[in-house]
Amino acid sequence: MAIDRLTHLQQLEAESIHVFREAVAELEHPVLLYSVGKDSSVLLHLARKAFHPGPVPFPLLHIDSGWNFRDMISFRDALAERLQLDLRVYINPEAAERGIDPFTTDSRTFMDVTATRALRQALDLHGFDGAFGGGRRDEEKSRAKERFYSMRDRHHRWDPKNQRPELWNLYNGNHDRGESVRVFPLSNWTELDVWQYIHLEGIDIVPLYFSMPRPVVRRHGQLIVVDDDRMVLEPGEVPEQRSVRFRTLGDYPLSGAVESEATTLPAIIQEMLLARSSEREGRVIDHDSDGSMERKKREGYF
Amino acid sequence: MSHQSDLIAEDIDAYLSEHERKEMLRFITCGSVDDGKSTLIGRLLHDSQMIYEDQLAAIRKDSKRSGTQGGELDLALLVDGLQAEREQGITIDVAYRYFSTPRRKFIIADCPGHEQYTRNMVTGASTCDAAVILIDAAHGVLTQTRRHTFLVSLLGVRHVVVAINKMDLVDFDEARFEQIKADYLSFSSRLDIDDLHFVPISALKGDNVVDPSAQMPWYQGATLMYLLETLHVAGDRKHTDFRFPVQWVNRPDSRFRGYSGSIVSGVVRPGDPIMVLPSRRTSRVERIVTFDGDLDDASTPQAITLTLEDEIDISRGDVIVHQDALPAVRDRFDAMVVWMHDEPLVPGREYRIKHAAQQVRGLISAIRHRIDVNTLELQAAPSLGLNEIGRCELRLARPVALDRYDHNRGMGAFIVIDPLTNLTVGAGMVSDTGDSGPRDAWDTEPGAEHLVPQGAVPRAALAERLRQRAVTVLFTGLTASGKTTIAQAVERALFDAGHLATTIDGQQLRVGISRDLGFTATERSENLRRGIEVARAVNRAGVIALCAFVAPAELPRRRARETVGEDQFLEVFVDAPLDVCRARDQRGLYAAADRGEILDFPGVTAPFEAPSDADLVLDSARDDLATCVQRVMTLLRDREVLGGL
Numbered sequence: 021m022a023i024d025r026l027t028h029l030q031q032l033e034a035e036s037i038h039v040f041r042e043a044v045a046e047l048e049h050p051v052l053l054y055s056v057g058k059d060s061s062v063l064l065h066l067a068r069k070a071f072h073p074g075p076v077p078f079p080l081l082h083i084d085s086g087w088n089f090r091d092m093i094s095f096r097d098a099l100a101e102r103l104q105l106d107l108r109v110y111i112n113p114e115a116a117e118r119g120i121d122p123f124t125t126d127s128r129t130f131m132d133v134t135a136t137r138a139l140r141q142a143l144d145l146h147g148f149d150g151a152f153g154g155g156r157r158d159e160e161k162s163r164a165k166e167r168f169y170s171m172r173d174r175h176h177r178w179d180p181k182n183q184r185p186e187l188w189n190l191y192n193g194n195h196d197r198g199e200s201v202r203v204f205p206l207s208n209w210t211e212l213d214v215w216q217y218i219h220l221e222g223i224d225i226v227p228l229y230f231s232m233p234r235p236v237v238r239r240h241g242q243l244i245v246v247d248d249d250r251m252v253l254e255p256g257e258v259p260e261q262r263s264v265r266f267r268t269l270g271d272y273p274l275s276g277a278v279e280s281e282a283t284t285l286p287a288i289i290q291e292m293l294l295a296r297s298s299e300r301e302g303r304v305i306d307h308d309s310d311g312s313m314e315r316k317k318r319e320g321y322f
Numbered sequence: 323m324s325h326q327s328d329l330i331a332e333d334i335d336a337y338l339s340e341h342e343r344k345e346m347l348r349f350i351t352c353g354s355v356d357d358g359k360s361t362l363i364g365r366l367l368h369d370s371q372m373i374y375e376d377q378l379a380a381i382r383k384d385s386k387r388s389g390t391q392g393g394e395l396d397l398a399l400l401v402d403g404l405q406a407e408r409e410q411g412i413t414i415d416v417a418y419r420y421f422s423t424p425r426r427k428f429i430i431a432d433c434p435g436h437e438q439y440t441r442n443m444v445t446g447a448s449t450c451d452a453a454v455i456l457i458d459a460a461h462g463v464l465t466q467t468r469r470h471t472f473l474v475s476l477l478g479v480r481h482v483v484v485a486i487n488k489m490d491l492v493d494f495d496e497a498r499f500e501q502i503k504a505d506y507l508s509f510s511s512r513l514d515i516d517d518l519h520f521v522p523i524s525a526l527k528g529d530n531v532v533d534p535s536a537q538m539p540w541y542q543g544a545t546l547m548y549l550l551e552t553l554h555v556a557g558d559r560k561h562t563d564f565r566f567p568v569q570w571v572n573r574p575d576s577r578f579r580g581y582s583g584s585i586v587s588g589v590v591r592p593g594d595p596i597m598v599l600p601s602r603r604t605s606r607v608e609r610i611v612t613f614d615g616d617l618d619d620a621s622t623p624q625a626i627t628l629t630l631e632d633e634i635d636i637s638r639g640d641v642i643v644h645q646d647a648l649p650a651v652r653d654r655f656d657a658m659v660v661w662m663h664d665e666p667l668v669p670g671r672e673y674r675i676k677h678a679a680q681q682v683r684g685l686i687s688a689i690r691h692r693i694d695v696n697t698l699e700l701q702a703a704p705s706l707g708l709n710e711i712g713r714c715e716l717r718l719a720r721p722v723a724l725d726r727y728d729h730n731r732g733m734g735a736f737i738v739i740d741p742l743t744n745l746t747v748g749a750g751m752v753s754d755t756g757d758s759g760p761r762d763a764w765d766t767e768p769g770a771e772h773l774v775p776q777g778a779v780p781r782a783a784l785a786e787r788l789r790q791r792a793v794t795v796l797f798t799g800l801t802a803s804g805k806t807t808i809a810q811a812v813e814r815a816l817f818d819a820g821h822l823a824t825t826i827d828g829q830q831l832r833v834g835i836s837r838d839l840g841f842t843a844t845e846r847s848e849n850l851r852r853g854i855e856v857a858r859a860v861n862r863a864g865v866i867a868l869c870a871f872v873a874p875a876e877l878p879r880r881r882a883r884e885t886v887g888e889d890q891f892l893e894v895f896v897d898a899p900l901d902v903c904r905a906r907d908q909r910g911l912y913a914a915a916d917r918g919e920i921l922d923f924p925g926v927t928a929p930f931e932a933p934s935d936a937d938l939v940l941d942s943a944r945d946d947l948a949t950c951v952q953r954v955m956t957l958l959r960d961r962e963v964l965g966g967l
């Protein structure tokens with residue numbers, strides 16, 4: 021009876037699939053919060069595995085600020101087309117009404133309108149009672165105690181009194197009408213696990229993760245890629261071609277690129293691992309908190 | 323570890339292929355406050371290079387500032403900071419931490435040692451294969467150590483590493499280590515732990531954590547990290563019977579109908595004859611479907627989709643098993659329940675029970691006893707409060723397929739959900755599926771195959787040799803009426819007269835044979851039954867059995883008589899008025915019963931059916947001990963028990 025023991029990635033995969041199936045069986049109307057980033061790509065891949073050979077039995081929701089990289093939008097649309105996904109895109113109309121943009125509006129307000137409020141509006145609009153997100157516990161120190169199922173009250177607020185102990189793999193998503201559950205199938209994955217899995221499974225990710233010459237300007241100490249002509253150049257700013265890539269994706273005017281020669285997944289993983297033991301202070305931490313800010317936005321932790 | 327960063331820099335592909343084949347180990351760390359748990363976790367993360375340089379720099383600064391470690395690196399700051407961060411309003415807190423070595427990926431369930439310990443520990447341990455129990459070498463085994471060990475064994479964590487920390491504070495003394503180890507073993511041997519290791523460490527200095535200690539040459543064993551990397555968890559799946567709870571019926575169109583779920587135990591292959599429970603319909607496995615293609619076999623914990631050869635009606639919650647290895651299907655069973663909510667458990671109230679892949683309405687019909695997590699004592703209890711653990715009887719609205727938790731974690735675990743608040747209020751582990759349960763054991767006929775001829779020496783020969791008839795005398799009466807005292811005095815008197823007798827005490831049985839029983843009427847009855855079986859064995863050796871049991875109910879006493887045989891059984895009713903018994907009660911049991919702490923207490927909250935046809939009634943309030951003994955001796959002579967045939 022030579023059954024090999026599963027590797028850690030196979031075990032993580034099995035656990036995530038289990039969570040997906042459980043949530044779909046017990047929740048009425050779940051949705052997958054799709055941010056186009058690498059964690060979302062893994063999440064979607066696992067969802068496809070969980071329900072194969074059937075289709076993914078819930079829609080994908082992308083909260084679009086209107087300022088994502090063009091590559092993200094074209095990747096998203098091509099993917100939805102190819103995999104026949106039920107993709108819903110939501111943009112908060114308030115942003116246009118109030119003339120909010122990432123250059124002139126302070127970033128808090130910008131995020132609040134285009135991400136946090138947008139997500140709530142979209143969830144209410146469709147009446148979703150469950151939302152899959154790509155949150156991981158290793159992502160940020162404060163997430164170490166997060167659960168697979170995070171309960172939200174009818175105003176989508178995290179409800180401390182309503183959080184439940186999670187034992188074995190027996191998740192409790194029971195909720196009253198109007199309340200909802202955020203489900204995090206990737207809870208036990210680390211960033212390295214995610215990258216390794218992408219590598220191993222050959223999962224498609226947005227090309228922005230790979231280095232190539234892109235037009236950049238240096239602004240507030242960050243390398244900003246000039247992604248379209250809405251970007252107003254400040255006096256003296258001249259875009260120059262540099263080999264850069266992104267560690268996390270989002271709105272192009274707010275995303276700092278890193279200089280890199282990594283054009284393959286192994287090279288990306290190598291850079292990530294070496295950065296961990298690098299002496300350059302602040303680099304990884306900054307990257308991490310950037311990342312979490314971004315994920316908050318994308319996945320609506322607020 | 324530096325080998326790792328070299329490999330990353332020089333040959334990332336080699337590094338990746340090495341890391342793709344890692345195993346995973348989930349373990350829990352338990353310790354009392356200040357045993358050094360945070361320091362140890364910080365040390366593991368640090369020495370396996372899961373800490374960024376800049377975090378380290380910050381901690382170096384803090385270590386200097388706080389001066390707790392004389393300027394040395396205080397690794398506890400790595401994890402402590404986070405605890406403070408999230409104290410706001412969250413009560414159930416297990417923090418999960420991650421690190422990996424080339425061999426394994428580790429998930430640490432890190433439970434704070436304080437107040438909410440039971441709830442946290444049970445939550446943390448539920449997903450773990452191994453536990454690291456910390457003991458401060460200066461303090462040795464504490465009450466908390468016993469509690470942690472009990473909870474870990476209750477939750478079925480099979481591998482325990484006892485890390486005896488702060489060895490630097492006891493001069494790395496071998497004798498101290500050995501003594502703590504012996505203390506630990508003296509209580510842990512009673513618990514169910516398959517694999518136990520002891521490591522002397524200093525989390526602070528790093529001795530025997532990752533690298534062997536230069537300070538403790540006398541310790542030849544493995545370091546903590548080496549143990550964690552090599553604990554043999556693959557063989558844990560003791561239970562090899564196939565169990566597959568259906569989570570989701572996959573029916574994208576009329577051509578495909580599959581059953582999706584995660585394998586709880588065992589191996590499945592196409593062609594296997596299966597049965598669906600609880601319907602008991604049968605078929606064969608047709609395909610094992612996955613996104614990556616069909617499989618030739620699959621095992622735990624793989625998430626798969628099965629198709630069957632026949633179209634049968636299966637829904638979520640049903641369990642698919644092999645036909646030759648069936649689990650129990652029950653709507654009534656016993657379980658250990660851990661209560662996790664401020665509002666106490668209410669017996670008889672309706673809860674929702676989530677087990678495997680389904681929720682069923684159910685109630686907790688009886689609390690057989692509560693277990694004191696510190697002393698492991700069994701107590702009667704009307705309810706269970708937050709962090710209390712008890713053995714309970716559950717009744718469900720419909721039967722479900724289940725196994726005992728200690729045989730099969732995934733098929734024996736459940737959570738209790740309050741239907742009004744939707745909160746998870748309890749966790750349970752099936753301890754008895756009723757197959758061998760106490761309920762009707764008096765009436766259960768043993769299979770003929772179990773009957774073997776008994777007694778090489780005929781009773782008559784024994785009686786002649788010992789000059790006595792081997793009878794069983796049942797002393798029945800209220801708590802503190804004097805049963806045990808009288809029985810033992812009779813034993814002595816018989817011995818002095820050249821006879822042989824032994825006392826079998828109901829209370830004493832609960833220490834061993836009846837350790838699993840509580841104090842409900844059925845359990846008292848079962849305790850008596852077991853005592854009577856022991857008495858029969860004693861009788862077969864020619865020895866007189868003096869049984870001291872409250873035995874408050876008429877029916878079990880009659881069963882006892884029938885079991886032993888009418889002419890070998892005598893019943894002595896030790897009759898003392900209730901107030902005399904109360905006054906004599908040194909253990910305070912009556913008072914506890916009055917306060918409602920002990921349920922079903924004969925004479926107070928449960929009836930005592932006085933025997934109507936006792937062979938002898940002793941008034942232990944009026945007569946002194948010698949008189950009572952004399953009257954029993956007279957009875958024995960009258961019935962020709964003594965003095966040969």
Ligand SMILES: Nc1nc2c(ncn2[C@@H]2O[C@H](COP(=O)(O)OP(=O)(O)O)[C@@H](O)[C@H]2O)c(=O)[nH]1
Pocket residue numbers: 353354355356357358359360361362390391396398487488489490491523524525526527
């Ligand atoms: N001497 C010595 N002190 C230690 C050792 N491990 C931890 N400590 C100290 O014990 C105290 C409590 O440690 P901490 O890790 O915070 O304990 P926790 O409450 O179990 O997390 C701190 O002052 C640590 O520095 C050790 O191996 N030797």
